[in-house]
Amino acid sequence: MDDADLDAQAMLRVAAGDRRAFAWLFDRYHASVARFALRFVGNRERAEELTQDIFVKLYRNARAYQPTARFKTFLFRVATNHCLNEVRRGEYRAPHAPDADDTEGREMEGPRGDRPDAALEGRELERAVSEALAGMSARERAAFTMCRFEGMAYRDIADALEASESAVKSLIHRATLAVARRIEALQAGTVPARSRA
Amino acid sequence: MSCDDVDDLTAYVDGELPPARDAQVRAHLRACAACRATEALLRDTVARLAELPAFEPSPATRRAVLAKLDALPMSWPERMRTWLRPAVLWPSAGLVAVLAVSLLMPRPGPDAPLALEDASVMELAANLELAEDYELLGLDSMADLEVVADLHELEVVQ
Numbered sequence: 001m002d003d004a005d006l007d008a009q010a011m012l013r014v015a016a017g018d019r020r021a022f023a024w025l026f027d028r029y030h031a032s033v034a035r036f037a038l039r040f041v042g043n044r045e046r047a048e049e050l051t052q053d054i055f056v057k058l059y060r061n062a063r064a065y066q067p068t069a070r071f072k073t074f075l076f077r078v079a080t081n082h083c084l085n086e087v088r089r090g091e092y093r094a095p096h097a098p099d100a101d102d103t104e105g106r107e108m109e110g111p112r113g114d115r116p117d118a119a120l121e122g123r124e125l126e127r128a129v130s131e132a133l134a135g136m137s138a139r140e141r142a143a144f145t146m147c148r149f150e151g152m153a154y155r156d157i158a159d160a161l162e163a164s165e166s167a168v169k170s171l172i173h174r175a176t177l178a179v180a181r182r183i184e185a186l187q188a189g190t191v192p193a194r195s196r197a
Numbered sequence: 198m199s200c201d202d203v204d205d206l207t208a209y210v211d212g213e214l215p216p217a218r219d220a221q222v223r224a225h226l227r228a229c230a231a232c233r234a235t236e237a238l239l240r241d242t243v244a245r246l247a248e249l250p251a252f253e254p255s256p257a258t259r260r261a262v263l264a265k266l267d268a269l270p271m272s273w274p275e276r277m278r279t280w281l282r283p284a285v286l287w288p289s290a291g292l293v294a295v296l297a298v299s300l301l302m303p304r305p306g307p308d309a310p311l312a313l314e315d316a317s318v319m320e321l322a323a324n325l326e327l328a329e330d331y332e333l334l335g336l337d338s339m340a341d342l343e344v345v346a347d348l349h350e351l352e353v354v355q
C-alpha cells in the first residue's frame with residue numbers, strides 16, 4: 001500500500017469519527033498546511049489560526065472525502081477554500097510581507113559559499129519572495145504556494161482551486177515571474193551596496 | 198509558439214506541457230533570445246525558491262486542534278454511539294425510546310422497560326431515518342432532536 005492509499009484509508013477512518021487516524025494525518029500534513037497558510041497571509045499568528053481552522057474543517061468535512069481523490073488534493077482544497085474565504089470576508093484584507101519577528105524566528109542560511117556573486121542572502125531572498133507574494137492576487141498566491149513549496153502538479157492544483165489547468169498555468173506563470181522580477185530588482189539594488197569585503 | 202505565449206514558459210520550465218507543445222516551445226527558444234532570457238530567469242527563480250529555509254510549524258498547534266475537536270458539537274454518529282453505550286444509556290433512554298417508538302409504532306406502550314438489546318433496534322431505526330434528518334438539518338442540540346422526533350410523529354399520524 002503506498003502513501004496515498006494510507007492517507008485515503010486514514011481519511012475514511014476519520015470520516016467514521018476516528019481521532020487517532022485524524023492525529024496521524026495531522027502529523028503528516030501539519031507542516032505543509034502551516035507553510036501554505038504562512039505564505040498565504042505572511043504572518044505567523046494569522047497563519048497559526050488558519051492552520052487550526054483548516055484542520056478542524058477537514059475533520060468536520062471528512063465525510064465529503066471520496067477515496068478516489070488524492071487526500072493531499074482534498075486537504076488543499078479545504079485549505080484553499082478556507083484561506084480564500086477569509087480574504088473575501090476581509091479578515092485578512094492586507095496580506096503583507098512577514099514581520100521582522102517572523103523571519104527572525106526561522107533559521108536563515110547565509111550566502112552559498114560556492115556562488116557568492118549569484119546568491120542573495122537567505123534573509124534577502126525571503127524578503128523578495130514575501131514582498132512578491134504580498135503583491136499577488138489571492139489565487140495567484142495559492143497556486144504559486146502549492147506549486148513551489150508543496151511540489152504539487154498543475155492538475156492537482158487545478159483540483160484544489162476548482163479551476164482549469166490552463167487558468168492554473170497562467171496563475172503560476174504570473175506569480176513566478178513576479179517573484180523573479182522582485183529577486184532581480186533586489187539583487188540589482190542591494191547586492192552591490194553590501195559589497196562583500 | 199510566439200513571444201506572446203509567454204504563459205507557457207513557466208509550464209515549460211516545470212515540465213508541465215504536453216509533448217507536442219513542449220517541442221514547439223523548445224523550437225521557439227532556439228530562435229528567440231528574449232524568450233531564452235525569460236526562461237533562464239524563471240529557471241533560476243525556481244531553483245532559488247528551493248533554497249528557502251524549511252519552515253518549522255508550532256508544536257502547540259496539535260494540542261490546540263485536538264482541543265477544538267473536543268469542543269465541537271458531536272456529529273450524529275458520535276452522538277448515537279455515545280447514547281448507545283450502556284453506561285450512559287439510561288439517562289438518555291427516555292428520549293431515545295420516544296424517538297424509536299414514535300417511528301416503529303402508532304402509539305407507544307406507556308411503560309415498556311428498555312432492555313439493552315433494544316439498543317440495536319434503536320440504532321437501526323436511527324440509522325435508517327433519523328440519521329438523514331440530523332444530517333439534513335445539521336442539528337446540534339438535544340432540543341433539535343426532539344423537534345425531529347415530533348416531525349416523525351406527525352408523519353405517522355397522517
Ligand SMILES: [Zn+2]
Binds near residue numbers: 200229231
Ligand atoms: Zn520569443
